[in-house]
Amino acid sequence: MGAIQTSESDMVGPDGANSTAADVRFAAEVRAWLAENLSGEFRALRGLGGPGREHEAFDERLAWDRHLAAAGWTCLGWPTQYGGRNATVRQQVIFHEEYAKANAPARVSHVGEELLGPTLLAFGTAAQKDRFLPGIRAVTELWCQGYSEPGAGSDLAAISTAARRDGDEWSIDGQKIWTSLAHVADWCFVLARTERGSSRHRGLSYLLVPMKQSGIEVRPIVQLTGTSEFNEVFFDDARTSSDLVVGEPGDGWRIAMGTLTVERGISTLGQQIRFARELADIEALARRLGAAEDPSIAAQIDRAWVGLRVLRAHAMRTMAGASVDDSGRASVAKLLWANWHRGLGELAMTVLGARGLVADGEDLSEWQRLYLFTRADTIYGGSNEVQRNIIAERVLGLPREARP
Structure with a gap:
């Protein structure tokens, strides 16, 4: 056979010309911790989860994520004041590569840690950071993303889900679709139209919405694989606090693109x-x-x-x-x-x-x-x-x- 023999080791290695002694030590630390901790009750989780397989051992993988958090291995690039390690980009790359090389299970907290957390760090208020970042870092609150709609999937600027101010709350009506892990999420960041008569990229706002309320219904979508990690989410006078808008009202498109x-x-x-x-x-x-x-x-x-x-x-x-x-x-x-x-x-x-x-x-x-x-x-x-x-x-x- 003439094919190149492929190995995941071809894709990793902090020992290259651009790596420092600190990088090599950090990689060894990550590798040793994973080898020691992907054992016992967590050994059976190796290789589980991931796209199309999010249903696999969900509760056990959630426990693993919290185990990572307790040891300080979540949110590595965040500032130390928010529980991170202020890790360099290279160190974050090393962690992700070593984690995958160890065949560690897919993370259940990806949406919060990798998407919303950095968005709040860049655009959120001090109060929003203090309220939400600790729960993301400790994996005590899970998030989902409310972007796509039946008529606004690839053309995200065509969304019609609307939110209006009602005293000190936002009232939200509409529908989102393909919402990954909405059935297990505690919160959703929702892109909604908050300016009546606006169109396309204008008049949108980026709202943080609690999922556990009577105004929200989640319906699973059965995929070709037979599993249901995607969902439809219906908002019928769903409520969230007026201060839970990231950035200014009407500036949602810029925030969403940042995410x-x-x-x-x-x-x-x-x-x-x-x-x-x-x-x-x-x-x-x-x-x-x-x-x-x-x-x-x-x-x-x-x-x-x-x-x-x-x-x-x-x-x-x-x-x-x-x-x-x-x-x-x-x-x-x-x-x-x-x-x-x-x-x-x-x-x-x-x-x-x-x-x-x-x-x-x-x-x-x-x-x-x-x-x-x-x-x-x-x-x-x-x-x-x-x-x-x-x-x-x-x-x-x-x-x-x-x-x-």
Whole structure:
């Protein structure tokens, strides 16, 4: 077989030319702690969770997240005054990479720690930071994201969910969709239209809304994989305090875009380690089934390996500040990883051949689940079309796409 043999170790290593002695020590500390603590009651959690598999051992993974928090391994980049370690970007990258390399379980607190927390640090009031950051860091309050709607998914600026001031509260009416983990969340950050008669990016506000109230109904959406980590969320006079708007009322679009930029940041390096493991397992599967002898399949595995290196090079380059524009950087990153990962699901089916068409009873195999879930990679979080329009219009300065 001519294919490059892939290993997740190809993707990590703080021992490179740009690493310091402190980086190497930090990596060793992370590695040792994970080796010691992913044992006993937590040993069985290795490899569980992640996109399409959020249902796996949820309560146990929540306990693991809180164990991490108690040991000071959550919110590493946050200032020490908010419970973080003020870790450098390089140290955060090392942690995410070592965490993925250890095959530690997917985190249940990602939305709070990686999305809302940094948003509050950048745009929130002192009172909002004091109220919400401790619960995020300790993993005692879970969050979900209220952006997409049935008529405003890829075109987020078309949202119609409305909020109006009613004394010292906001009253919210409308519907959100594809809301990951809404069924377990305590709070939701909601993008809502707060200026009557406004349109597109104007008149939106970024509200923090408690999920456990009579004005909110959560309905699960069954996916192709048979699981339901996404939900519909209905707001019928749902209430939140008037001071729980991040930034100024009407400035929600800017805040929301800040959150999306954070979403495609440092944690993507850990994501790439998981991708490398998936690719290595597919290569091993190809060897076991004899598919590796097919020159076409061997070439596809080679191209996947090269593509993974491109993902890493792009991420490291942009994190070092070599980017033209935050929105452009985020959009390019989303296009790169989403299309690569969707292609990996297709490669898995190619390797399986006819075996991939048959399910074992009601259960999907690991590779069938990967294929089915990755069909959504190029849609959720901003579709390919939208990402390309952002790059064309905001970065390259090309004419706007005609809209009805």
